[in-house]
Amino acid sequence: MHSLSHLFLNPGDRRFWAGFTALGVLFLLLVPALNLLLPADSALHVPNYMVTLIGKYLCYAILAMAMNLVWGYCGVLSLGHGAFFALGGYAIGMYMMRSIGARGVYGNADLPDFMVFLNWKELPWYWLGFDHFWFAALMVMAIPGALAFVFGWLAFRSRINGVYLSIVTQAMTYALMLAFFRNEMGFGGNNGLTDFKDILGFDLSQDATKMGLYLLTTLVLGATFLLVRFVTASKLGRVMMAVRDAESRVRFLGYSVTGVKLFAFTLSAVLAGIAGALYVPQVGIINPSEFSPANSIEIAIWVAVGGRGTLLGPVLGAFAVNGAKTWLTGAAPELWLFALGALFILVTLALPKGLVGLWAGLRARVTEKSND
Amino acid sequence: MRAFHLILALAALLLATPSARADDDFSTALRALNADSYADKIAAAEALAALGEGRAAPILDALADGRLYVTPDGAILIEQAGTYLEPLSQKIVTTDKAEAITVNNRLRGVARGAAGRLALFSPNAQARGAAVEAIMNSPSDEAADMVRAALAKESDATIKALMVTALASLDLSSDNAGHRLAAVTQLADSSDPSVRSQIQRLLETETDLQVRKVAEKTLGSIEFRVTLMGFVANLFQGLSLGSVLLLAAIGLAVTFGVMGVINMAHGEMIMLGAYTTFAVQQGFRAFLPADLIDLYLVAALPAAFLVTALVGMGLERGIIRFLYGRPLETMLATWGISLVLQQVVRQIFGASNMEVANPSWMTGGWDLAGGFTLTYNRVVIILFCLAVLGGLAALLRWSSFGLHMRAVTQNRPMASAMGIPTGRVDAMTFGLGSGIAGIAGVALSQIGNVSPNLGQGYIVDSFMVVVFGGVGSLWGTLVGAVSLGVVNKFLEPYAGAMLGKILVLVFIILFIQKRPRGLFALKGRSVES
Numbered sequence: 001m002h003s004l005s006h007l008f009l010n011p012g013d014r015r016f017w018a019g020f021t022a023l024g025v026l027f028l029l030l031v032p033a034l035n036l037l038l039p040a041d042s043a044l045h046v047p048n049y050m051v052t053l054i055g056k057y058l059c060y061a062i063l064a065m066a067m068n069l070v071w072g073y074c075g076v077l078s079l080g081h082g083a084f085f086a087l088g089g090y091a092i093g094m095y096m097m098r099s100i101g102a103r104g105v106y107g108n109a110d111l112p113d114f115m116v117f118l119n120w121k122e123l124p125w126y127w128l129g130f131d132h133f134w135f136a137a138l139m140v141m142a143i144p145g146a147l148a149f150v151f152g153w154l155a156f157r158s159r160i161n162g163v164y165l166s167i168v169t170q171a172m173t174y175a176l177m178l179a180f181f182r183n184e185m186g187f188g189g190n191n192g193l194t195d196f197k198d199i200l201g202f203d204l205s206q207d208a209t210k211m212g213l214y215l216l217t218t219l220v221l222g223a224t225f226l227l228v229r230f231v232t233a234s235k236l237g238r239v240m241m242a243v244r245d246a247e248s249r250v251r252f253l254g255y256s257v258t259g260v261k262l263f264a265f266t267l268s269a270v271l272a273g274i275a276g277a278l279y280v281p282q283v284g285i286i287n288p289s290e291f292s293p294a295n296s297i298e299i300a301i302w303v304a305v306g307g308r309g310t311l312l313g314p315v316l317g318a319f320a321v322n323g324a325k326t327w328l329t330g331a332a333p334e335l336w337l338f339a340l341g342a343l344f345i346l347v348t349l350a351l352p353k354g355l356v357g358l359w360a361g362l363r364a365r366v367t368e369k370s371n372d
Numbered sequence: 373m374r375a376f377h378l379i380l381a382l383a384a385l386l387l388a389t390p391s392a393r394a395d396d397d398f399s400t401a402l403r404a405l406n407a408d409s410y411a412d413k414i415a416a417a418e419a420l421a422a423l424g425e426g427r428a429a430p431i432l433d434a435l436a437d438g439r440l441y442v443t444p445d446g447a448i449l450i451e452q453a454g455t456y457l458e459p460l461s462q463k464i465v466t467t468d469k470a471e472a473i474t475v476n477n478r479l480r481g482v483a484r485g486a487a488g489r490l491a492l493f494s495p496n497a498q499a500r501g502a503a504v505e506a507i508m509n510s511p512s513d514e515a516a517d518m519v520r521a522a523l524a525k526e527s528d529a530t531i532k533a534l535m536v537t538a539l540a541s542l543d544l545s546s547d548n549a550g551h552r553l554a555a556v557t558q559l560a561d562s563s564d565p566s567v568r569s570q571i572q573r574l575l576e577t578e579t580d581l582q583v584r585k586v587a588e589k590t591l592g593s594i595e596f597r598v599t600l601m602g603f604v605a606n607l608f609q610g611l612s613l614g615s616v617l618l619l620a621a622i623g624l625a626v627t628f629g630v631m632g633v634i635n636m637a638h639g640e641m642i643m644l645g646a647y648t649t650f651a652v653q654q655g656f657r658a659f660l661p662a663d664l665i666d667l668y669l670v671a672a673l674p675a676a677f678l679v680t681a682l683v684g685m686g687l688e689r690g691i692i693r694f695l696y697g698r699p700l701e702t703m704l705a706t707w708g709i710s711l712v713l714q715q716v717v718r719q720i721f722g723a724s725n726m727e728v729a730n731p732s733w734m735t736g737g738w739d740l741a742g743g744f745t746l747t748y749n750r751v752v753i754i755l756f757c758l759a760v761l762g763g764l765a766a767l768l769r770w771s772s773f774g775l776h777m778r779a780v781t782q783n784r785p786m787a788s789a790m791g792i793p794t795g796r797v798d799a800m801t802f803g804l805g806s807g808i809a810g811i812a813g814v815a816l817s818q819i820g821n822v823s824p825n826l827g828q829g830y831i832v833d834s835f836m837v838v839v840f841g842g843v844g845s846l847w848g849t850l851v852g853a854v855s856l857g858v859v860n861k862f863l864e865p866y867a868g869a870m871l872g873k874i875l876v877l878v879f880i881i882l883f884i885q886k887r888p889r890g891l892f893a894l895k896g897r898s899v900e901s
Binding site for chain 2: 151155157158162164166167168171179181294297300301304338349
């Protein structure tokens with residue numbers, strides 16, 4: 001029971017659990033309550049679109065945590081995480097396409113609309129199985145995981161690291177983007193997958209379904225949070241951080257650097273896939289532009305803004321950057337790229353530890369002052 | 373009595389000038405267009421076309437458009453935006469009694485086809501060429517006769533050759549085995565894929581053994597030449613793509629090699645170079661005499677180099693030097709720079725494509741056989757790219773700055789210990805790399821659109837060139853760029869543009885498993901970071 005008491009008694013841990021519970025109450029209880037219980041004209045009322053918007057941010061937060069696991073804790077800057085996110089999204093999108101059945105524009109029960117449009121006669125083999133939710137849910141994790149495993153095994157084994165790895169992962173997502181743009185691939189080409197009707201029988205246009213998806217995303221984010229905490233607190237997590245800080249030394253000590261990186265990369269890809277699968281039902285579309293290299297680089301900036309190598313940082317960063325994006329693209333669209341670009345420069349130059357680091361620095365200074 | 377009549381007739385014939393006689397025939401044929409039945413009108417249109425006079429073409433066009441009118445006294449007029457034109461005298465006529473000549477679809481088709489064939493007699497050589505090609509696509513016996521007639525009058529050598537080929541391929545469907553044999557023999561020098569398919573079609577039905585034998589031989593030689601031309605075309609396009617990739621990647625290779633940082637804003641430096649070219653062009657148009665406009669490209673080269681080199685050095689001194697030792701952060705910061713630069717250009721010039729015209733000495737190309745053209749702008753870019761590479765190699769080899777750069781590339785701490793000012797070398801290197809990107813932008817503005825997203829399209833490809841070729845090696849970059857360009861273009865016909873690109877990317881990802889440091893890795897004791 002040592003580890004349990006350790007978890008609860010350490011003052012840092014107590015703070016963690018307090019924060020975790022507070023965030024859980026905020027997202028799990030307060031937001032739904034403000035949405036459902038308050039009248040629509042109340043100043044505190046959270047409108048439906050806002051619930052979906054927060055749900056989207058929560059998906060981004062999961063994605064940022066996944067990125068943080070591999071970059072913040074293991075030092076591997078993947079610029080292809082958008083690909084894993086998109087693959088997860090496509091997997092669930094395929095399930096939702098199949099569940100449209102004969103309700104499409106062409107009313108064809110056997111084929112999705114875009115295949116009818118392309119004059120295809122039968123379902124390609126890789127669409128088989130996506131009629132079942134359990135299969136799609138498995139694929140949401142298995143496809144990004146398998147791709148990351150194979151790709152990572154090839155890359156880490158031959159010691160491709162640093163900027164090389166970043167470039168190669170960027171090429172990977174770029175290649176996937178080009179591939180998914182092709183109509184012949186059978187994933188809807190340019191338009192991607194859309195016009196979803198329902199998921200597991202729940203009508204996607206209903207507010208209750210949206211609320212359900214939102215709550216599910218919150219729970220998954222909480223679970224991801226605990227998982228990342230568990231992994232990074234474990235011995236494996238310690239080795240991961242050692243790989244980040246001094247890779248050669250870890251290798252000389254006899255650890256399998258390849259194995260550690262591969263574990264972090266694959267787990268991270270699986271988490272990114274899950275984030276994508278939660279994202280697509282909420283936004284109602286998945287198309288190849290999700291694979292674009294720019295998207296993947298943006299994930300890195302969420303993590304950097306929040307603070308990499310910290311538990312809370314990625315969540316903070318994902319909310320801060322995307323909140324700013326939503327607000328600025330509405331208020332002054334031409335300024336958004338300036339702001340994003342400046343953010344990249346500012347964070348790397350002045351805030352290497354992100355918002356969390358800034359907060360910790362301020363706290364340290366305050367305690368120092370009070371000690372004087 | 374009879375003799376007298378004959379003499380009289382002969383005298384009349386001699387007296388009548390040939391052109392007057394032709395005018396007479398023409399106006400008779402013209403008036404016949406106002407026939408009662410469509411069948412007669414069709415016959416009249418064909419008769420008019422058979423005279424083989426270019427001036428009949430606008431009349432037949434007008435007939436097909438329903439713009440041909442007839443006055444009560446039978447004069448034919450062409451209606452043009454509310455006025456009437458008398459086709460023989462080319463005079464404007466005012467009348468309110470003209471009635472349109474009715475047409476049906478069949479007549480319209482005949483008139484259009486006849487007008488198209490009449491373009492064979494047009495005074496414009498280009499129109500004649502187009503007419504020959506149109507006829508080749510819809511062969512008929514009367515078309516063959518018209519081409520024969522036009523060939524007799526033709527003066528332009530290229531069109532003449534085109535007509536001979538056309539005639540030969542029209543003769544392929546002749547009933548006369550001798551004609552077919554002559555045609556097959558004539559076509560043996562062709563390398564046109566459409567001729568190949570014509571001969572294949574002939575072979576399917578041909579019964580004459582002699583013709584078959586010659587046709588098979590002809591087919592073989594045409595196929596060989598078509599394959600060869602295809603190979604040359606692919607090679608040229610591959611070299612062209614490779615030279616573009618090389619120009620885009622070479623600056624990146626230099627900065628990556630020396631400083632170990634990836635400049636994500638490299639594509640935007642290319643874009644800035646292209647916009648500088650645009651600005652120089654506009655300046656030439658606005659302030660200098662029109663006959664100097666062809667020189668704007670020469671002025672744009674140093675301008676683009678200076679602008680981008682200064683921007684690059686400013687960025688290095690202002691931002692990047694604070695990030696040394698943190699290559700991943702440098703990558704993110706330069707990505708931020710690239711976003712800002714794109715938006716700056718979008719604010720100044722707008723988001724739409726800017727038009728940069730080729731100077732006249734770069735427009736056009738050499739027409740090779742088989743419909744393949746070596747365009748001058750692509751040839752110039754290949755040569756220019758080699759010149760840039762050579763210049764850079766010379767700079768690295770013989771200047772003291774080059775010596776310093778090479779030293780820092782090989783071992784930074786050691787170079788620093790030997791008294792080389794590594795900070796200054798870094799700034800200069802970044803300026804040089806950016807400047808070359810700017811020059812690449814000048815070249816790219818000549819073959820593509822100039823838009824704020826110009827650089828984005830090249831960034832992944834130029835990374836791949838650097839990774840494939842090997843960091844810090846000009847040779848590696850050259851070999852990497854050319855082989856990627858050529859492989860891409862050779863894959864395209866089989867796999868399509870997208871899939872070809874994907875295959876190349878997959879290949880590179882697999883390739884660097886085997887050689888993580890690229891084709892031409894630096895040898896020596898450079899420390900793993």
